Amino acid sequence: MNPPETLNQIDAPILSIRGLHVRLSRDGRPNTVLDGIDFDLDAGEVVALVGESGSGKSTIGLTLQGLLPAEAQPEVSGSVHLAGHEIVGAKPHDLRTIRRGLVRAVPQDPMGALNPTMSIGKQLREGGLSADEVVDWLARTGLPDPARIAAEMPHRLSGGQRQRVLIAMSMAARPRLLIADEPTTALDVTVQAQILTLLKNLAREHNTAILFITHDLAVAAELADRVMVLYGGRVAEVGNTRTLIGAPLHPYSAGLLSARFNLDSDRGRQLGTLSTEPRRPRPDGAHCNYVTRCPLAEADCAERRPDLVRQQDGRQVACFHADHVPDLMARSREAPPWPEALAGDANALELYRITKSFGSGGGLFQRPRQTQVLAGIDLRIQQGECVALVGESGSGKSTLLRIAAGLLAPDEGDVSWFGGVQPQVVFQDAVAALTPWLTVDEQIRDRLRPLGLSRAEQTSRIAAALELVGVDPALRKALPSELSGGQCQRITVARAVIVPPRLLLCDEPISAMDVSLAAQTLNLLGSLRRRLGMAMLFVTHDLAAARLIADRIAVLEKGHLVEIGEPDQIISAPQAPYTKMLVGAVPRLAS
């Protein structure tokens, strides 16, 4: 690089954010999304930006690239200084120069982030690489046969391969700052670990600073030197990763940590959770943004806004009551135990030698291939028992769930349910699983029609069901579009359990959720199944969630059931090599 920059590099941070405010309009109403961010990043440093959805973490990433969506009519004030360039108020031409060489991004969803009608090689060459450099960079991201990949079109590659391509695309520009916005959430666990390692190594090699945006503190812990916790557009806490995770000083960080479950969480009790769903903060007022959810809130929190204060150990916290947070952490370890379980002896679900194949592929020169998705699966779930089905995408777990639900016919084999009653299903995308033009009341009432109850009885049953899943019965008249994602998921659960089914099937119900929401949903499903005596098949790619919710874990690899057993046994002593790999790939909090 040129000499003046080398001089800069020694003492000044590569990125310096001062008093950054961003207002974005949604449906014509301006909203403060970032409310005074001050932050420095050194060359080669890896910092994790942690927060729930709505915290403003992705907006920081977009602001740094000057890519805030124009339709949101962004108003940006403050200063963002990146390697000698001011980004706030920069001309479009200068912004393009900055994006070309100084700041690059690795996106959240690798499937959509590559142009489907342009070859991989061409998309990389657009960034100014020669054909040889393209192959070289693809090779450096660990892609096998890089020359072939360069000639491929994006749809021929897997999600992990595409994310490697995108990393190559970003790193090849040798940027000073790399923004990685949840780059692994859309990927399988085993691939996640590889991608994180790759990012870290490349950044170290090229002295690139990384701003790693995530909602998962464990992922942050694996990668980052420092962690910045963001809440309601303000910095709640910044500090060294180890100290922050070992002893958080902001009640929000503490809440995130206690809601975060892993392979060591206590299976005997429910998870600690953050108090309520995130409410829209009132960022302009003179008060702490977290006051509406904070278990430590006192009168002063609603009257004054806490500034970021540097502590003795060097980290900064914006909380008046930081000294009470250790007590809060201690209390959160004593979450309530699970309710008493009701169980029976009969089988709620019996799957006997299920096989299923799908035709796939087939182009100009090939016939469609028959791919076997399930190869002779035997599985029995007892009344009141929960079995978690784990495996990577493509393992056939969702297909098996759909067969168990009676939504898909197996090629061979038998499905039988206790009493012959079809089970209820809770799907991953709760918003899509609700009919948009029916109110909550109408969607749930449909399930009560066959029972011949009076209208008043139906209404009281609906109110009771909503109470059971923790939704305010006043929301009975709401449409799905007026509810949050978490509320929608609770409504789908209420709809499934209002007539308690013998068997509840859950398809990745928490995979798209923030940690706090995921913990709440696991608590809800875990309590309900015990109280109502439901058997449950819980499909997930998350071993930690499987271990917490289930009595047995079944591991599916390419359509074969490779291992089934008691959760702690599977995790502490996995037998199948595939299970070992899955267990090894789960990120853990370093403590």
Added chain:
Amino acid sequence: MATYLSKRLGGLVLVLVVMSFIVFCLQAIIPADPARALAGPSAPPETIAQIRTELGLDQPLLVQYGTFVRHLAEGNLGTSIRTRQPVAADVLKYGPASLELIIAAMLLGTSLAFILAFAQTTMRRSGAVRLGMLAAGSFPIFLTALLLAYFLWFKLGWFPGSGRLDIRRFTGPTGFFVLDGLLLGRPDIALNALWHLALPALTLSVPIAISVGRSLNSALVDVLRQPYIRTAHGKGLSGGRIFLRHGLRNAASAPLAMLGLQVGLLYGNLLIVERIFSWPGLGLYTVQSFASSDLPAILGVAMVFGAFYILVTMLVEILQSIADPRIALQ
């Protein structure tokens, strides 16, 4: 590709066979007697009987259909009652005029569609454009034609209102007068032909421009929101390059299908436009055949346009698969 082409051409033959059957049945059912029409109203019964034998109309229907198909396979579409020429010869004579008009309308319509879509996609307030498109789209084609003729020809005299050329009795090697003018080294003829093309082509292009423009606009709006557009911005590429290289190609599929549909179904509008602008093409030929119940001519032209529609659809599918490699030709 070869498999695809052979499959599609096989399909074309199949559709033509089915069409020929329908056409033949229509001929057989309709109580018009071609022999009497050919012989004229005052011909004695012997003459009519003789013509019936000559035409094979005294044979059983199945035999007649066999003859009909055999003739079709030889490119014989029958004989026009009105012009007394083979319909195939008439098609060759009037076809180039229509094809020239269709191509001009297609090019003009596509260019207008681009402008409309571009204006709608890039302008902050595109309400006026949208309103204009809605108004123009709600006009029936004969009204568009008459209004254009009234203002641009009758009132302002900017463009001619009828015919293909000012020179009478011009014949060129291809029958496409713009091309002929250039081939013969007479750019004045090419320009004159273009000048005559303006009004009928513009009329025909209005529905194409509006439907393709709307389809292109909604595809662009959708594509420009895709994450790969943000990736391209993240690379520091210029807005123009992103629009052309990443936006347009990904948005091509739906408007291409719309263009194919519109061009393939131009026949109906062609009848009206060629009649109004006295354009000596297949549309005018069909209108004149209607007037004299010239069934062989009408049905022959219908078959030609049926085949044209299938060919256009095939072309569109090939173009779509070139634009988007995920679409496999099957």
